[in-house]
Amino acid sequence: MNRLANKISLVIGGVGGIGGAISQRFAGEGAQVYATSRKGAESQPESAGMGSIRTVRADASDSADLQSVFEQVRSEQGRIDVLVVNAGLSEHAQLEDISEDHFDRTFGLNVRALVFAAQGAVDIMQPGGTIVLIGSIAGGIGTKGYGVYGATKAAVRSFARTWANELAPKGIRVNVVSPGPTDTAMMAAASLEIRDALSKMIPLGRMGRPDEVAAAALFLASDESSFTTGAEIAVDGGMAQV
Secondary structure, X not given: OOOOOOOEEEEEOOOOHHHHHHHHHHHXXXXXXXXXXXXXXOOOOEEEOOEEEEEEEOOOOOHHHHHHHHHHHHHHHOOEEXXXXXXXXXXXXXXXXXXXXXXXHHHHHHHHHHHHHHHHHXXXXXXXXXXXXXXXXXXXXXXXOEHHHHHHHHHHHHHHHHHHHHHHHHXXXXXXXXXXXXXXXXXXXXXXXXXXXXXXXXXXXXXXXXHHHHHHHHHHHOHHHOOOOOOEEEEOOOOOOO
16 A cells, blocks of 8 residues: 555654564555664665665664754655654663663653654655654553653653643644564564563463554554544553453
């Protein structure tokens, strides 16, 4: 299909894992995708389905890097139709082990960067634009050792509600996709014991796939969700739902 034909999409944290799956799916649906990566090399647009993907090296937690990305997209395309904010950090630390560095680093990428990414995109987004924030079911449950991470994802959900109200008069929709345990490279590094334990907590009996998260992001980015804003779609196999 061609649900994002001629759309200009920016995926913050769009190389590898969930972000990479989103970039690939959007391009396959006709979008011209700019995918940022903190480590990846810059690339010229490469054909992917009906659209293309261009990798832009940028650290989402660096305001100057973000500003440079928006200036590049403005110069080359004149607008952004779809923003996805996926860049995030998850580190284990129980209350007694939380350091200022851990707290600042996690909130800096998961919340601060998200705020200023949304702000920069709205500045060059037209009516009909959409913002998709990648949250987590961790924002609504209490996972031992991940209190700071969970708090950042609760903030993502809260911002989506507020921005949906603030941006509705501009014709811009804001929604959240909240994955549960997903089979990415990061999860592959976990022990088989941990993976099995997680799978047993999921009613569908397995972890999710990045392409399943990408499918939800596509729905929220496309006109198929034209009457949906301020919402959250959980892609978690029912883990936090039943």
